[in-house]
Amino acid sequence: MTPNGIDSRWLGLAIFIIVCLGAGGLGAIATTPEIEGWYKTIEKPSWNPPGWIFGPIWTTLYLMMAVAAWLVWKPEGFKAATTPLTLFAVQLLLNVAWSWIFFGMHQPGWAFVEIVILWSAIVATMAAFFRCSKIAGWLMAPYLAWGSFASVLNFTIWRMNT
Template sequence: MLIAFGAASFGAAATGTIFRPGNWYKQLDKPLWRPPDWLFAPVWTVLYVSIALSGWLVWREAGIAGAALPLGIYALQLLLNAAWTPIFFGLQRPGLALVEIVLLWGSIVATIVLFYPVSAAAAWLLIPYLAWLSFASALNFSIWRRIRANTAAKGAL
């Protein structure tokens, strides 16, 4: 089952191999506090391992039947995680991606809250994920705001 949780976790990451940042993203006005591009892959790799391990710990403790709601919300956050990349990079819609990442953030908080009574370790394993996603949300917001400001400035000319 650990392999299955790993496959599900890294399955969510697979959209990143299909929808790459590309020239559109490189040309965006991004904040100076944005980390370098090379940092994203190793950070997400560690996070996806922790996400998989977290789900597996809950399954091991309570099984599917004993943790149906927590594991259902866990599955929802994986789906939302997988959806962000196609929205942001594929559709090139940072505003829609911002709405989606807020939903993802909420689903991670719900997963942590629901996992904690079943396995405190599983809940704690998701805290770095929530922290990184909080940072990613701020970055998404900043990029969206800069695009809007640049578009408004061009319209004023």
């Protein structure tokens, strides 16, 4: 318990949620202004999802990531989960960086290189999470699936616009 009576485990969950949604917000700073600008002008495949779907999907994924990280942290804290939580932080930073490279810098080619690295970091994080908590590992699965789809979409957009 904290001095004000809040169970520190729940405070930890709140912090993970804030961090993950905050990462989404940082990515949105680069993304949002470009949706009606640059992104609207480039070629995209017919199977490109409609714009309205990205907000609900990413919000859900960030919340699932937060819960997964919390489940890894909760039993014994950061010291006991240093490797999986470091991998988690790395993939979260790469997640933000992709938005800035693709949307902010208008560089689909470099964004594809970066998303391959991001995808690898998600796989490594998922594997480390599975060793700590099966539920945490499975909570990362939809993110890996969406990351796989996003990688193919990124590659296709890059090739269509070169």
